Amino acid sequence: MSASACLTVAGINLLVWCRDRRAWANLLFSLTATSTAAFALCELWMMHAGTPAEFTTVLKLGHVAVWLLVVSLVGFVRLYLKAGRPWLAWTVCGLRTLLLVVNFLVGQNLNYLEVTRIGHIRLLGESVAIAEGVLNPWIRLGQLDLLLLSIFVVDATVTTWRRGDRHRALTVGGSIVFFELVSTAQSLLAFYGIVRVPYVATVSFIGLVGVMGYELGSETIHASELGRKLQESEAELHEIQERMRLAVEGADFGIWIRDLTRSEIWATEKWRSLFGFSATERLELDRILQRLHPEDRDAFRLVLQKATEGDGGYETEYRVALPSGEVRWIGSHGRVEFDGAGKPILVRGLSHDITGRKKVEQETQNLRQEIAHVGRVSMMGQLASALAHEINQPLGAILRNAEAAELFMEDKSPDLDEVRAILADIRKDDQRAGNVIDRMRGLLKRKSLDNQPVDVNELVGEVAALVRSDAAARHIKLEVAVADDLPPVSGDLVHLQQVLLNLIVNGMDALDEVNRGDRRVSVTATLDGPKTVEIAVSDSGRGIPADKLAHIFDPFFTTKVNGMGMGLPISRTIIEAHNGRLWAENRNEGGASFRFTLPIPEKDATK
Amino acid sequence: MSGTAPIVHVVDDDTSFLTAISRLLRANGFSVKTYSSAHEFLTQRDAYAPGCVLADLRMPQMNGLDLQSALAQSANPLPMLFLTGHGDIPSTVRAMREGAEDFLEKRAPKEMLLNAVTRALDRDARERAARERQRELRARFDMLTERELEVLSHVVRGRLNKQIAADLGLHERTVKLHRTAITTKLKVQSVAELTRLTQEAGIFPEPVRTFPKGQ
Numbered sequence: 153m154s155a156s157a158c159l160t161v162a163g164i165n166l167l168v169w170c171r172d173r174r175a176w177a178n179l180l181f182s183l184t185a186t187s188t189a190a191f192a193l194c195e196l197w198m199m200h201a202g203t204p205a206e207f208t209t210v211l212k213l214g215h216v217a218v219w220l221l222v223v224s225l226v227g228f229v230r231l232y233l234k235a236g237r238p239w240l241a242w243t244v245c246g247l248r249t250l251l252l253v254v255n256f257l258v259g260q261n262l263n264y265l266e267v268t269r270i271g272h273i274r275l276l277g278e279s280v281a282i283a284e285g286v287l288n289p290w291i292r293l294g295q296l297d298l299l300l301l302s303i304f305v306v307d308a309t310v311t312t313w314r315r316g317d318r319h320r321a322l323t324v325g326g327s328i329v330f331f332e333l334v335s336t337a338q339s340l341l342a343f344y345g346i347v348r349v350p351y352v353a354t355v356s357f358i359g360l361v362g363v364m365g366y367e368l369g370s371e372t373i374h375a376s377e378l379g380r381k382l383q384e385s386e387a388e389l390h391e392i393q394e395r396m397r398l399a400v401e402g403a404d405f406g407i408w409i410r411d412l413t414r415s416e417i418w419a420t421e422k423w424r425s426l427f428g429f430s431a432t433e434r435l436e437l438d439r440i441l442q443r444l445h446p447e448d449r450d451a452f453r454l455v456l457q458k459a460t461e462g463d464g465g466y467e468t469e470y471r472v473a474l475p476s477g478e479v480r481w482i483g484s485h486g487r488v489e490f491d492g493a494g495k496p497i498l499v500r501g502l503s504h505d506i507t508g509r510k511k512v513e514q515e516t517q518n519l520r521q522e523i524a525h526v527g528r529v530s531m532m533g534q535l536a537s538a539l540a541h542e543i544n545q546p547l548g549a550i551l552r553n554a555e556a557a558e559l560f561m562e563d564k565s566p567d568l569d570e571v572r573a574i575l576a577d578i579r580k581d582d583q584r585a586g587n588v589i590d591r592m593r594g595l596l597k598r599k600s601l602d603n604q605p606v607d608v609n610e611l612v613g614e615v616a617a618l619v620r621s622d623a624a625a626r627h628i629k630l631e632v633a634v635a636d637d638l639p640p641v642s643g644d645l646v647h648l649q650q651v652l653l654n655l656i657v658n659g660m661d662a663l664d665e666v667n668r669g670d671r672r673v674s675v676t677a678t679l680d681g682p683k684t685v686e687i688a689v690s691d692s693g694r695g696i697p698a699d700k701l702a703h704i705f706d707p708f709f710t711t712k713v714n715g716m717g718m719g720l721p722i723s724r725t726i727i728e729a730h731n732g733r734l735w736a737e738n739r740n741e742g743g744a745s746f747r748f749t750l751p752i753p754e755k756d757a758t759k
Numbered sequence: 760m761s762g763t764a765p766i767v768h769v770v771d772d773d774t775s776f777l778t779a780i781s782r783l784l785r786a787n788g789f790s791v792k793t794y795s796s797a798h799e800f801l802t803q804r805d806a807y808a809p810g811c812v813l814a815d816l817r818m819p820q821m822n823g824l825d826l827q828s829a830l831a832q833s834a835n836p837l838p839m840l841f842l843t844g845h846g847d848i849p850s851t852v853r854a855m856r857e858g859a860e861d862f863l864e865k866r867a868p869k870e871m872l873l874n875a876v877t878r879a880l881d882r883d884a885r886e887r888a889a890r891e892r893q894r895e896l897r898a899r900f901d902m903l904t905e906r907e908l909e910v911l912s913h914v915v916r917g918r919l920n921k922q923i924a925a926d927l928g929l930h931e932r933t934v935k936l937h938r939t940a941i942t943t944k945l946k947v948q949s950v951a952e953l954t955r956l957t958q959e960a961g962i963f964p965e966p967v968r969t970f971p972k973g974q
Contacts, residue, residue: 544844548865549776555869556782574782581775621844624772624819 159189160365177231181368183224185361190217192358199280204267207283208260215255215262222248222301225328229308233325235315236308244304247297251290259288282342298336305329323367331360403504410437410499426482426503428474445471445479460496464488469506481510542588542621546581553578603730605640605753606648608677608685615652616675619660623673628660631674638677641685641750643730648750651723651734655689655746658719662693662744683752684732690745695738704736723748765880766810770794770826771842772818776865780813780842787873797821797829807835809887811860811879816843816850824850827857838879838886896960902944910937912963915954 166182194214201207226241251262259265267285274280309325312318397420400407406423410416417435424431427443441449448470459466467485474480486501557574560566616632623630656673663671672692680686696704700711705720720734727734727748734748767789771777774795781791790810794800797814798821812830816823827839838860843850851862860879863872903911913923920938924931947953957963 540844542844544865545773545776548842548844549773549779551866551869552776552779552783556779556786559783559786570782574779577775577779581779584775620819621817625817625822627820627822629819 159186177228178368180224180228180231181364184221184228185365187217187220187224188358188361190214191221198283199275201270201281204270204283204285207270207281208264208267211263211283212255212261215252219248219252222297226301226304229305229325229328233308233312233317233320235311236304240300240304240307244297244300247293247300251294251297254288254290254293258290259286262288262294263291264288287344295336295340298332302329302332302336305332320367323363327360327363331363334359406503408435408501408503410501411497412499413497423503426480426505427472428476443472443474445473447471456499459486459488459499464490464496469510480505481507483509542618543585546584546588549581550578550585553581602644603642604645606643606645606750607640608638608687609634611645611648611652612675612677612687615649615656618653619656623660626660626663626671627668628663628671628673630656631672632676633674634677635679638679638685639752642753643750647726648730651726651748652687652689654719654723658746659689659691659693659744662691666693680749683754684749685752686747686749688745688747690739690743692743695742696736696744701736701738705734763808764790765883766790766792766805766808767813767876767880768792768794768800768804768810768837769813770797770800770818770823771815772796773815776815783869783872784876789876797823797826800826801829806833809837809880809883811838811840811876811883813840813842813876816841816854824853824857827854827859831857836886838882840875840879893960896956899945900957900960900962903941907937907941907944908962910934911941911953911957914938914941914950915957915963917950 163182166179191214194210194217197210198207198214201210223245226236226244230236230238230241255262260267264283265286265288267283269284270281271284272279273282305325305328309321309329312325313321400420401422404422406420406426408417408419408423411418415437417437417440419427419429419435421431424433424435427440429435429443441453444452452468452470455466455468464487465485466487469481469483472480472482482503483506484501484503486499488496489498489500491497553574557571560571560574612632612634616630620630652675656675659673663673670692674690675687676690677685677687705724720736724734727750731751732749734746736744736746739745767784769777769780769784769791771780771793772795777793777795781793784791792804794803797818800812800814812826814823814826821829823839823841823843827841830836830839839854839858840860841850841854841862842865843862844865854862860882861875863875900908909927910923913926918926920931920934923929924934927934942948942953945953945956947956
C-alpha cells in the first residue's frame with residue numbers, strides 16, 4: 153500500500169518533469185519516491201522471508217534502493233530548497249556509494265556479516281520475520297552517513313528559513329529531517345535488538361513522501377493556476393496588441409523599435425512598406441539611413457543624436473527615396489529610452505506618410521511666392537515713375553555731357569582736360585543707371601528664400617535710395633538711422649528689401665492728409681537683445697484706427713482706394729519665414745510704427 | 760532791357776546732371792549759374808537780372824512747382840523751364856497753367872532744350888520790356904490829379920467838354936484846362952492816342968467804351 157502511494161507520487165512528479173524538462177527537482181523527487189517504494193517492497197519481502205539466505209539477499213538488493221533514495225534526496229534538497237553545503241552533499245553521496253560497494257563485498261550485506269536465523273514476532277496480528285545474526289561493523293559508517301544526511305538537510309533548512317522562505321523550510325526541510333530521524337532511530341533500535349521490530353524504515357519515509365507529494369502537488373496546482381492566469385493575460389495582451397494594431401493601422405502609422413544594446417531593429421509591416429522594405433528583410437540602421445534622401449540624412453542623424461543627448465524625444469520630417477525612385481515624405485516622432493545610468497537602450501519611433509500634406513504645403517508655398525511676386529510687380533508699378541526718374545537722371549546727365557563734349561571737340565584747340573572730366577562723369581553716371589536697373593531687377597525677380605548674411609546698412613540704404621525721390625516729390629522727409637556696428641542678419645536681401653519698401657511706401661501713403669512740413673517717415677535699425685535686430689518704419693500720419701489695428705495683416709484687408717490688401721500679409725509671411733516677427737503699433741507721439749525683427753546668426757550674436 | 764547779359768539759372772539736386780547741363784549750355788554760349796536746391800537759388804540770385812530758370816521738378820524740400828509759385832510772386836518773375844526724369848500729367852498741367860515756358864524731359868533732344876532756353880530768354884526780354892513800359896506809363900499817369908483822372912475817364916469814353924462839365928458840375932473852361940494838363944503830362948497829341956495809352960496802362964478796370972451808349 154505504502155509502495156503504491158510512493159509510486160503514485162513518483163508518477164505525478166515524473167509527469168511534471170516530462171511536461172517541463174526544467175523541473176529537475178520533480179524528477180529527483182520522483183526517483184526518491186520510486187526508491188522508497190522499491191525499499192518498501194524489499195521490507196515487505198523481508199518480513200515474509202522464510203530463510204536467512206532469502207532475507208540477506210533481499211536486504212542486499214534493498215541497499216541499492218537506499219543508495220538511490222539518499223542520492224536523489226540530496227539532489228532534491230539542493231535543487232528544491234536551493235540550499236545546503238555542496239561538500240556535505242558530495243560527502244553524503246560519496247559515503248553512500250562506498251557503503252553500496254561494501255554492501256556487496258563485505259559480509260552478507262551492509263547490515264550483517266552473517267544472518268544466523270530468522271525469528272518471528274507478531275505485528276498487528278500478523279507473524280513477521282526478523283533477522284538475528286552477526287552485525288557488520290561497516291554499518292556504523294552507514295549510520296554516520298544518515299547522520300551527515302540529517303546535518304545536510306538541517307543546514308539547508310536553516311538557510312532556507314533565514315532566506316525568508318519559511319513555508320518551504322518547514323514543510324520540506326522540516327518533514328525530511330523529522331521523518332529521516334524517526335526512520336534512523338527506528339532502524340537503529342531494530343538493528344541493535346533493543347526493540348524487536350522488523351525493518352519498516354520506509355513507513356516514516358512514506359510520511360515524508362506524503363508531505364512532499366502534497367507540497368509538490370500544490371505547487372503543480374499553483375503552477376497550473378499561474379498558467380491559466382498567464383493564458384488570460386496573454387489573451388488580454390493579444391487583445392491590446394490587436395487594438396494597438398488597429399489604431400496604428402487606422403492612423404496609418406508605422407512603428408519601429410531599435411534595441412541599442414542588441415543593435416536590433418523591429419518594425420511593423422506598415423513601417424516596412426513606408427520605407428520600402430519587404431516583410432522578411434533584415435533591418436539595420438545603415439540600410440535605413442541609406443533609404444533616406446541624401447539631403448536629409450545628416451539632419452536625421454543629428455536629430456537622433458540630439459534626442460539621445462537631450463530629453464529623449466524627437467520629432468522630424470524627412471524624405472525617403474524608395475528603390476522604385478519614388479520620393480516619399482515621412483513625418484516621424486519618437487522617444488529614446490534610457491537605463492538607470494542614463495545610457496540610451498531603446499528608441500521607439502512612429503512614422504507616417506506626409507507626402508500629401510507636403511505637396512499641399514509646397515503648393516501653398518508656390519502660391520505664396522506667386523502672390524509675393526505679383527505684389528512686388530504691382531508695387532513696382534506704383535514706383536515706376538520714381539524709378540524712371542532715377543534712371544533718367546543719370547541718362548540725362550550722360551546725354552548732356554556727351555553733347556557738350558561734341559561741341560568742345562569742334563573747337564580748333566579743344567580743352568582736353570574738360571573732355572576727360574566729361575568722360576569720367578559719363579562713366580560714373582552709367583554706373584549709377586546700371587545700379588538702379590540692378591536693384592529693380594532684383595526686386596522683380598521671382599526667387600525663393602536664399603538666406604545669406606545681410607548687412608542692415610545696405611538693406612536700409614538701398615531701399616531708401618529707391619524711394620528717396622518719390623518721397624521728395626511728395627514733400628516727405630525720409631529719415632534713416634541705422635545703429636553703428638550692427639552685425640549682419642540672416643536673410644534674403646531681395647525679400648527683405650521688398651518688405652521694407654512696402655512698409656515705407658505704406659508709411660508715405662499715410663501722410664497724404666498731413667501738412668507738408670509735418671510729413672516724415674523714419675527708418676531705424678537697432679540691436680534688440682544679443683540675437684536680434686529690430687527695424688522700425690514709423691510715420692507721422694494719423695496712426696491706425698483701433699478697430700482696424702487687428703485686421704491690417706489680414707489678406708485683402710485694405711484702407712487704400714487702389715490697394716490689394718496683400719502687402720502686409722505678404723510682408724509678414726516673409727518675415728516669419730526668416731524666423732522674425734512683424735507687428736504694428738500706434739506711437740504715443742502720433743503716427744504708426746511697423747516693426748520687424750530679424751535673427752542674427754549664432755556665430756555673429758553679440759555677447 | 761537792362762544792359763547785363765541774361766543768365767540761365769539751373770536748379771537740380773542731382774549734381775551730376777547739374778554739371779553736365781551747365782557744360783552744354785555754356786558750350787552753346789549761354790551764361791549759366793547752378794544751384795543744388797530751390798532755396799539756394801532764391802537766396803543767391805540777383806533780384807533784377809534778366810534770364811530764365813531751368814529747374815528739376817522733383818527735389819527734396821522745395822520742388823520745382825513750389826519754386827515756380829515763389830518766383831511768380833517776386834519782383835523778377837523769370838520764365839520757368841521744367842526738367843523732369845519722367846513727366847507725369849498732373850504736374851505738367853499745373854506747371855503749364857501757372858505759366859511755365861516749357862516742360863522738358865531730362866533726355867530731351869538738344870535742339871529742343873536749346874530752343875526752349877532761347878525762347879525763355881526771349882520771353883524774359885519781352886516781358887521785361889513790357890514791364891518796363893508799364894512802369895513808365897504808370898509813372899506818367901501817377902502825375903495826374905484826382906480831378907484830372909476823373910476828367911480823363913470821361914474823355915476816353917468820348918464825351919464832349921460840355922457834357923463832362925455838366926456831369927461833374929464844372930465850368931466848361933475848367934474842363935478844357937484839365938484836358939490840356941492831361942495831354943501835356945501824358946505827352947500825347949490826340950484823343951485817339953490818349954485812349955490807346957489809357958487802355959495800355961490799364962488805368963480803368965472796366966473796358967473803355969469809345970462811343971457812349973445811345974449815340
